[in-house]
Amino acid sequence: xxxxxxxxxxxxxxxxxxxxxxxxxxxxxxxxxxxxxxxxxxxxxxxxxxxxxxxxxxxxxxxxxxxxxxxxxxxxxxxxxxxxxxxxxxxxxxxxxxxxxxxxxxxxxxxxxxxxxxxxxxxxxxxxxxxxxxxxxxxxxxxxxxxxxxxxxxxxxxxxxxxxxxxxxxxxxxxxxxxxxxxxxxxxxxxxxxxxxxxxx
Amino acid sequence: xxxxxxxxxxxxxxxxxxxxxxxxxxxxxxxxxxxxxxxxxxxxxxxxxxxxxxxxxxxxxxxxxxxxxxxxxxxxxxxxxxxxxxxxxxxxxxxxxxxxxxxxxxxxxxxxxxxxxxxxxxxxxxxxxxxxxxxxxxxxxxxxxxxxxxxxxxxxxxxxx
Numbered sequence: 609x610x611x612x613x614x615x616x617x618x619x620x621x622x623x624x625x626x627x628x629x630x631x632x633x634x635x636x637x638x639x640x641x642x643x644x645x646x647x648x649x650x651x652x653x654x655x656x657x658x659x660x661x662x663x664x665x666x667x668x669x670x671x672x673x674x675x676x677x678x679x680x681x682x683x684x685x686x687x688x689x690x691x692x693x694x695x696x697x698x699x700x701x702x703x704x705x706x707x708x709x710x711x712x713x714x715x716x717x718x719x720x721x722x723x724x725x726x727x728x729x730x731x732x733x734x735x736x737x738x739x740x741x742x743x744x745x746x747x748x749x750x751x752x753x754x755x756x757x758x759x760x761x762x763x764x765x766x767x768x769x770x771x772x773x774x775x776x777x778x779x780x781x782x783x784x785x786x787x788x789x790x791x792x793x794x795x796x797x798x799x800x801x802x803x804x805x806x807x808x809x
Numbered sequence: 810x811x812x813x814x815x816x817x818x819x820x821x822x823x824x825x826x827x828x829x830x831x832x833x834x835x836x837x838x839x840x841x842x843x844x845x846x847x848x849x850x851x852x853x854x855x856x857x858x859x860x861x862x863x864x865x866x867x868x869x870x871x872x873x874x875x876x877x878x879x880x881x882x883x884x885x886x887x888x889x890x891x892x893x894x895x896x897x898x899x900x901x902x903x904x905x906x907x908x909x910x911x912x913x914x915x916x917x918x919x920x921x922x923x924x925x926x927x928x929x930x931x932x933x934x935x936x937x938x939x940x941x942x943x944x945x946x947x948x949x950x951x952x953x954x955x956x957x958x959x960x961x962x963x964x965x966x967x968x969x970x
Contacts, residue, residue, distance in 0.1 A: 623830045637840065637846055639843060640845045740937070745858040
């Protein structure tokens with residue numbers, strides 16, 4: 609007898625079925641964005657508390673106007689220079705903190721006219737009603753980047769790892785090591801460079 | 810010549826499409842894994858800005874979403890083209906945020922309420938005025954944990970004008 613191939617099941621319409629499913633999923637789903645900048649809003653105090661006296665030199669004012677221009681410490685600034693300026697301000701360490709300790713981990717210029725201590729340094733972000741949200745987020749991003757840069761540097765100096773790596777280790781279930789210890793280290797760095805970013809209405 | 814013609818007919822053999830279903834299934838599985846079902850129908854334009862210092866939001870069920878942006882073209886005749894707030898599936902006013910937060914809180918178990926986060930999904934072209942109003946409203950409701958939802962990317966992707 610001649611060689612005969614086995615009869616095949618017709619799978620020609622399989623592709624159509626799969627395409628149908630594919631198109632259904634394409635239409636009904638979205639790729640969800642679940643990343644963002646976390647912030648904490650200040651609570652509203654009912655009773656009038658005397659606001660603490662903060663010296664002018666410890667405040668770094670960033671103002672975004674309705675034309676999306678940036679004014680930093682009463683001077684016009686480009687967005688790309690903001691991160692550096694913020695780092696210089698935060699890392700200045702010209703004075704002492706509230707307990708009277710000097711900042712021994714700051715690498716700044718120790719300029720007496722700039723911030724005293726990272727613990728006291730406050731960044732105040734103001735915007736106008738006409739400011740575009742995109743610009744506002746860009747500025748927030750740069751300011752958060754300044755904090756992250758300083759924290760990473762400190763973490764590198766102390767533990768030879770960036771803060772991001774430490775946090776990744778902390779949330780990683782397979783990480784071998786002392787998690788309590790690691791948490792303390794992370795907290796320590798966050799206390800040394802506290803994120804004091806105030807969003808003024 | 811005739812010897813060959815005996816076995817084969819003249820037309821070209823068809824290209825095998827047997828692996829086409831496999832390719833399509835691969836695409837299908839990719840989309841099934843990488844996407845989630847859409848929960849709310851957006852009635853506004855929602856082009857999120859970019860940022861690179863982002864943190865990941867976990868615990869999806871503990872997030873309240875507030876959308877802000879210009880109404881989509883189909884709704885512009887009714888709602889104008891100024892930025893609006895959208896809560897769940899409909900346009901809302903500033904005053905509705907209060908009841909929205911209360912409803913979301915009531916739907917969660919009590920011990921989870923302090924962990925609720927408000928994710929602000931704001932169109933990059935929206936004005937900060939409305940966002941500030943929303944933030945003020947959230948402060949009044951004591952919903953202080955917020956997250957500016959952004960796409961991961963370079964900030965130069967944000968609009969300048």
